[in-house]
Amino acid sequence: MNNTIGIIGGGFVGAATAWAFRPTHEVKVYDKDPKASTHTFEETVDSDFVFICVPTPPKEDWTIDLSIIESVFESLRSHIRGQQFLIKSTVLPGTCRKMSEKYGIKVSSNPEFLTERRAKWDFINAAQIVIGSDNEEDAKKIQDLYQQRFNSMKYTITDTVTSELIKYTLNCFFATKVSFMNEIKLLSNKIGADWDKLVEGFTSDSRIGDSHIDVPGPDGKYGFGGKCFPKDLNALMELFRNNDIDPLVMSAAWERNLKIR
Structure with a gap:
């Protein structure tokens, strides 16, 4: 049974x-x-x-x-x-x-x-x-x-600690990926690049993956919002600081998001 x-x-x-x-x-x-x-x-x-x-x-x-x-x-x-x-x-x-x-x-x-x-x-x-x-x-x-x-x-x-960190690593990587793509979009617009072709060429590399690429996102807005990414990114950054590590990459992703969201 x-x-x-x-x-x-x-x-x-x-x-x-x-x-x-x-x-x-x-x-x-x-x-x-x-x-x-x-x-x-x-x-x-x-x-x-x-x-x-x-x-x-x-x-x-x-x-x-x-x-x-x-x-x-x-x-x-x-x-x-x-x-x-x-x-x-x-x-x-x-x-x-x-x-x-x-x-x-x-x-x-x-x-x-x-x-x-x-x-x-x-x-x-x-x-x-x-x-x-x-x-x-x-x-x-x-x-x-x-x-x-x-x-x-x-x-x-x-183990439990690694399992918990896997979840945060994935969410924070995707949040960073969203910020990165939004930043590339700013440059693309500025210099007159073909955004659709850029995305096509970028995601054709199988190492990249085609998730969290759209700019604007599914909600029609720039950057990331929702219940998970802002919460998880900031929580993990706090854990970094509590362990005397400066979360430079994630901090930059969050700062970019604050400017465009």
């Missing part, structure tokens, strides 16, 4: 996760909004695997707000019976270990790589499933769960 799955948070990440696993698993969803819930909190966490898919919004100073995740783990204290807890929310490296130590439970990282506009499609067509666990047996259990539903996915298995 396949494992049961609980999902805390019924936003686009939680909803896509539930939708993706329902064909093969019993899935329970709890959200503070009753309309997004299928079960109570107690019923949801009484599952073999519990995915935590709650927001991690930025504070006014752009540092990450973990208060919602903290409140989830506080509520879990009296419901622990050996479940696998996985954080899908975007959290800074070290968060899973912090939660594990603080609440006395094993927490794994399983970051999402979804766009809000097509989250369900992104989930079932993911380039990879990243599983971060500090316990080899737990990582195997999580991979087995995914393979019950997706038997042809590429898996990247690593």
Whole structure:
């Protein structure tokens, strides 16, 4: 019999996760909004695997707000019976270990790589499933769960810190790529280059990839906005500074974005 799955948070990440696993698993969803819930909190966490898919919004100073995740783990204290807890929310490296130590439970990282506009499609067509666990047996259990539903996915298995950093690295690289292309567009316009041909020639090199190239972007605006890129770029830059490293490249990408957005 396949494992049961609980999902805390019924936003686009939680909803896509539930939708993706329902064909093969019993899935329970709890959200503070009753309309997004299928079960109570107690019923949801009484599952073999519990995915935590709650927001991690930025504070006014752009540092990450973990208060919602903290409140989830506080509520879990009296419901622990050996479940696998996985954080899908975007959290800074070290968060899973912090939660594990603080609440006395094993927490794994399983970051999402979804766009809000097509989250369900992104989930079932993911380039990879990243599983971060500090316990080899737990990582195997999580991979087995995914393979019950997706038997042809590429898996990247690593520790929690590396898994968390993979998510930030991807998002911040894409944000930097957007800023870079916007800067090239400024020069292209100034000197009368053919922008469409430039993009065609640039993306014809298979090393480049054709994502995050459009200027203006999908929202019709220059630079990057949305919920993820500004938050994640600034959070990672803060982590750099806290470790006495100057994030020169990312700082430049952010400064360019502020000028054109």
